[in-house]
Amino acid sequence: MEYHQFSCGCKFPIQGYFEDGKPKIDLSPTIENIPLDCSRTWEMLGRGDTFGVFQLESNQCAGFSKKLKPSTLGHLAALVSIIRPGVIECIEDGKSMTNHYIDRKNGVEPVKYFHPALENSLKNTYGIAIYQENVLQISRDIAGFSLQEADLLRKCVDPNCTVELENGEITKIGDVNIGQKIKTLDGYTTILDKFNNGEQLVYKFIFNNGQFIVCTDTHKLLCEDGICYSAYDIFTKRIGVQSINGIIFIEKITKAEIIETIDIYVDHPKNIYYLNGIASHNSIGKKSTELMAKCRTMFIDGCKKQGIVNEAEATQLFDWISVGQRYAFNKCVSLDTIVETKYENKTIDNIEIGDVIKTKNNEYTTILDKINTGIQDIYEVELENGKKIKCTLAHKFVCSDNKLYTLQEIFDSNYEIICE
Numbered sequence: 214m215e216y217h218q219f220s221c222g223c224k225f226p227i228q229g230y231f232e233d234g235k236p237k238i239d240l241s242p243t244i245e246n247i248p249l250d251c252s253r254t255w256e257m258l259g260r261g262d263t264f265g266v267f268q269l270e271s272n273q274c275a276g277f278s279k280k281l282k283p284s285t286l287g288h289l290a291a292l293v294s295i296i297r298p299g300v301i302e303c304i305e306d307g308k309s310m311t312n313h314y315i316d317r318k319n320g321v322e323p324v325k326y327f328h329p330a331l332e333n334s335l336k337n338t339y340g341i342a343i344y345q346e347n348v349l350q351i352s353r354d355i356a357g358f359s360l361q362e363a364d365l366l367r368k369c370v371d372p373n374c375t376v377e378l379e380n381g382e383i384t385k386i387g388d389v390n391i392g393q394k395i396k397t398l399d400g401y402t403t404i405l406d407k408f409n410n411g412e413q414l415v416y417k418f419i420f421n422n423g424q425f426i427v428c429t430d431t432h433k434l435l436c437e438d439g440i441c442y443s444a445y446d447i448f449t450k451r452i453g454v455q456s457i458n459g460i461i462f463i464e465k466i467t468k469a470e471i472i473e474t475i476d477i478y479v480d481h482p483k484n485i486y487y488l489n490g491i492a493s494h495n496s497i498g499k500k501s502t503e504l505m506a507k508c509r510t511m512f513i514d515g516c517k518k519q520g521i522v523n524e525a526e527a528t529q530l531f532d533w534i535s536v537g538q539r540y541a542f543n544k545c546v547s548l549d550t551i552v553e554t555k556y557e558n559k560t561i562d563n564i565e566i567g568d569v570i571k572t573k574n575n576e577y578t579t580i581l582d583k584i585n586t587g588i589q590d591i592y593e594v595e596l597e598n599g600k601k602i603k604c605t606l607a608h609k610f611v612c613s614d615n616k617l618y619t620l621q622e623i624f625d626s627n628y629e630i631i632c633e
């Protein structure tokens with residue numbers, strides 16, 4: 214076959230010639246023929262010229278693409294990952310993790326590791342934990358987690374997958390409530406917790422009888438041998454899956470997309486319930502505070518046993534990876550801080566989930582969750598109007614240019630805080 218070579222070095226097959234002698238080039242890309250080193254493509258992304266590029270279309274993403282100047286597939290994957298809200302909001306040394314990654318990649322900031330023991334798991338990401346895989350690797354290296362234990366930290370499904378309620382009604386998992394009972398292998402089980410698990414890459418796994426499930430490739434299904442395996446392992450190893458209709462096999466995987474996913478946590482001895490009629494392992498969510506507390510204890514205990522880091526380092530390390538992965542908040546105020554609710558003033562300590570509190574512009578917003586972030590260094594700030602607030606250096610305030618800055622940034626740059 215004849216090929217046409219472009220100035221960037223990319224080659225595509227020639228299907229024939231036009232009357233004027235110009236080649237008819239077959240530009241239809243396949244996963245095999247896309248060159249990963251096309252200089253023009255990387256230059257385009259480095260200019261922030263991302264209009265029409267999946268995931269990078271917004272102005273903000275174009276801006277980050279321009280700053281990062283990706284030149285490898287690894288940089289591109291990282292770019293998509295570091296523009297997630299959790300990473301952008303995660304501030305360390307007065308700078309977001311996103312900017313730390315960009316500066317380290319561009320050689321503006323030296324690569325350093327939170328602890329030398331992390332070099333193995335983080336060398337490809339300049340010392341920054343940006344992927345869940347980084348966290349899983351750290352959990353295995355430092356805390357000696359088994360693959361299954363490390364897996365506690367992820368997994369999720371499409372909110373449109375269905376479950377069967379006790380009254381026989383079929384409903385979307387996104388619409389079920391805590392306390393409702395749903396069908397499992399041996400009767401019904403209660404939903405103990407439910408949470409949004411953020412944007413994840415999901416696939417549609419289609420079975421030989423037409424049943425299907427949309428979930429991450431790490432989501433686990435109960436197989437014929439009574440063990441749960443990830444959907445991807447089930448497909449590659451051709452293992453039979455238990456379902457309402459007996460043993461079924463995954464025939465093909467289609468459609469990969471990034472969607473808001475959901476997790477539920479059920480009260481079943483094996484943590485199994487029927488999802489789209491398929492025996493599915495419950496997804497354990499990273500935002501469930503109780504489970505995170507359990508992971509934290511497991512992690513610290515594991516580290517002590519492994520002996521690579523000491524207990525204090527293990528605690529710091531868990532908090533460090535938690536922050537980047539949105540497992541916890543890095544912004545906190547002290548418990549005696551007063552907020553104004555619709556009816557009275559309350560301290561943060563007494564605020565409950567569901568309380569309606571006042572925001573700027575005299576609007577009200579509902580408290581969705583409240584998390585104890587442990588003992589931290591706090592500072593007392595006194596404003597010109599005499600008001601005082603105690604918070605960490607990572608807590609953010611709205612400043613005179615209407616942007617949010619951390620207390621650290623406000624100190625460093627003398628920004629003016631807006632107050633009532």
Ligand SMILES: [Zn+2]
Nearest residue numbers: 221223251253
């Ligand atoms: Zn090219």
